[in-house]
Amino acid sequence: MSTLATDRPLDVAPIPRMVAAQIRAVLTFYWRVPAIAVFSIALPLMFFLFFGLGFGHQAIGHGFTVADQLMAQLAAYATGSVFVFNIGIGQANRRAQKLDLLQRATPLPGWVAILAEIVGGLVLALIAVLCLFIFATLAGGVRLDPATYGELLLRVLLGGLPLLGLGLAIGYGGGPNAAPALASLIYLPLSFASGMWIPIQELPKFMQKISPYLPTYHYTQLVVAPFGQSQEMLWHAAAWLAGWGVVLLAVAIRLYRLDSQRKFS
Amino acid sequence: MTGAEVPAACRLGRAMDSIVELIAAHKSFRTVEALRGVDLAIHSGELVAVLGPNGAGKTTAISLMLGLRRPTRGRALLFGLDPTDRRARSRCGVMLQESGVMGALQVRELVRLFSSYYPRPMPVERAIALAGLEEQARTRADRLSGGQRQRLYYALAVCGDPELLFLDEPTVGMDVESRRAFLDSIRNFAASGRTIVLTTHYLEEADELAQRVVVIDRGRVLADASPTEIKARVPGRRVSFDCEPAPPAAALSGLPVQGLEVRGSHVRFLTNRAEEVLAELFRRGTAIRNLEVVGADLEEAFLALTNHAQSSRPTLSVEPGLAHTSEVTA
Numbered sequence: 001m002s003t004l005a006t007d008r009p010l011d012v013a014p015i016p017r018m019v020a021a022q023i024r025a026v027l028t029f030y031w032r033v034p035a036i037a038v039f040s041i042a043l044p045l046m047f048f049l050f051f052g053l054g055f056g057h058q059a060i061g062h063g064f065t066v067a068d069q070l071m072a073q074l075a076a077y078a079t080g081s082v083f084v085f086n087i088g089i090g091q092a093n094r095r096a097q098k099l100d101l102l103q104r105a106t107p108l109p110g111w112v113a114i115l116a117e118i119v120g121g122l123v124l125a126l127i128a129v130l131c132l133f134i135f136a137t138l139a140g141g142v143r144l145d146p147a148t149y150g151e152l153l154l155r156v157l158l159g160g161l162p163l164l165g166l167g168l169a170i171g172y173g174g175g176p177n178a179a180p181a182l183a184s185l186i187y188l189p190l191s192f193a194s195g196m197w198i199p200i201q202e203l204p205k206f207m208q209k210i211s212p213y214l215p216t217y218h219y220t221q222l223v224v225a226p227f228g229q230s231q232e233m234l235w236h237a238a239a240w241l242a243g244w245g246v247v248l249l250a251v252a253i254r255l256y257r258l259d260s261q262r263k264f265s
Numbered sequence: 266m267t268g269a270e271v272p273a274a275c276r277l278g279r280a281m282d283s284i285v286e287l288i289a290a291h292k293s294f295r296t297v298e299a300l301r302g303v304d305l306a307i308h309s310g311e312l313v314a315v316l317g318p319n320g321a322g323k324t325t326a327i328s329l330m331l332g333l334r335r336p337t338r339g340r341a342l343l344f345g346l347d348p349t350d351r352r353a354r355s356r357c358g359v360m361l362q363e364s365g366v367m368g369a370l371q372v373r374e375l376v377r378l379f380s381s382y383y384p385r386p387m388p389v390e391r392a393i394a395l396a397g398l399e400e401q402a403r404t405r406a407d408r409l410s411g412g413q414r415q416r417l418y419y420a421l422a423v424c425g426d427p428e429l430l431f432l433d434e435p436t437v438g439m440d441v442e443s444r445r446a447f448l449d450s451i452r453n454f455a456a457s458g459r460t461i462v463l464t465t466h467y468l469e470e471a472d473e474l475a476q477r478v479v480v481i482d483r484g485r486v487l488a489d490a491s492p493t494e495i496k497a498r499v500p501g502r503r504v505s506f507d508c509e510p511a512p513p514a515a516a517l518s519g520l521p522v523q524g525l526e527v528r529g530s531h532v533r534f535l536t537n538r539a540e541e542v543l544a545e546l547f548r549r550g551t552a553i554r555n556l557e558v559v560g561a562d563l564e565e566a567f568l569a570l571t572n573h574a575q576s577s578r579p580t581l582s583v584e585p586g587l588a589h590t591s592e593v594t595a
Contacts, residue, residue: 011352011355011384012351012352012355012384013355013381013382013383013384017381018381018382020381021377021378021380021381022378022381024378025367025370025374025375025378028369028370028374029367029369029370032369032370032405033369094365094367097365097368098363098364098365099364099365099366099367101333101361101363101364101365102359102361102364102365102366102418102421104333105331105333105354105357105359105361105364105431106354106359106379106382106383106425107351107354107355107382107383107425108382109351264333264334264335265334265335
């Protein structure tokens, strides 16, 4: 009885067209709801305002100041915050609103939707970091040469990628009510214990012991390195971050599959 | 449907062209058996209504056809392919009962987004016009009314210019006027040679739209026939009235009704021969006030019909001791 009821070639929409449209939709969404980015963009600016302006002029050696290092740390915090909060809570909300259900019934491949979310997160992170750089330069007395700004930006964006895995894991593992709590409970202690807010030397001793095992610690090391403040080699930080990236991504994929299995099997 | 390509299958005749098939499909969710061996073939160009009370298995059946769920046993085919195959999905438009879109996006933006998923979408403005959303084209999805939101989902379902359209309870939340316009739009879309599968629990809706009605209850196909045939089997009207003093049992006996309920002076029942029943009641001198005759929704009708049916084919049996319906056939 079953026949391939067609005499024309079966075909599908071109993937690049879908990817472009999906990214555009995600960016339009962020544009329309700027409030959701406030936490990631404004909080680092505020912290820089309180601490960077007060103590920023103090030298830390190699011709750099406290403000330079704080700007780098907070840029890393902001990027991680976008990946963990915006991606994590965003995905949890979209699942709760059953966006995935309708999408699943269309010919859109699931990975295109996820890719668009990731690109959206990267753009948001870029905006957050640039806002901080501009503020710190105009108001905080940070003076770096263009190459250092460029290098820092690259380190901030690449080094933050493992946290995308954390964000996605929260997004697929948590509901819309649990995700914000989970994200805060995981990311805030992580960032604090890794020296993103205040230098690691000033943290309690037990935290200093735990710190080197955390992904955010190596992320912080990676971004303060241009100012001669890193306590580890570049490859060492990169290896730790890659390892954490694999682990977090694997957890995210596992949770994604469980979620799909629950809904679509 | 200007310039619309007539689906190839239409030209091939009907014998060969099942475009949707469920073959002995079973679906269990843990201990609940949602579908218990459903065989169903839908042909190109058909407008099929899948009818049944809530929880009958309609949505589960649609989910299997779409590949949103996998059959526990049996098979589901879409255009002869696995329903999850993107080539098959690229030929379908879908309106689900429960779904969401990014609320911050405007109607036009969402239609443009969904158009990108399909190989040969229709112009965005046309999809918006088909759904009657021209005035809301620049409205954010989260600011639409319930009925408008349903029409947005319809626009998203048709924007890919699909050969096959799945509509799961499409008129839920619509007022009378927009429901009317919406059913017209579906009819027009079907008239261009498209295949439409819709679920509903309104017998009247199925009757108005479909050439073929598949009745599902408790995970089984109870009937698969034309609307006229189905209507003859199902009590399509709900009659209620007040009666002072409370009617004696004899006053209501022997009538072709089902689901008779008498609460004090209030009487209600289901029938598909309302005129006859009322004439008989008047003849018996029953004092009737506040008479109401409305289209029964199928939920009620089926509850009345299937409540006590336990056999393998629990079709249209009648509650014993209440009344009888002579014309009911299985």
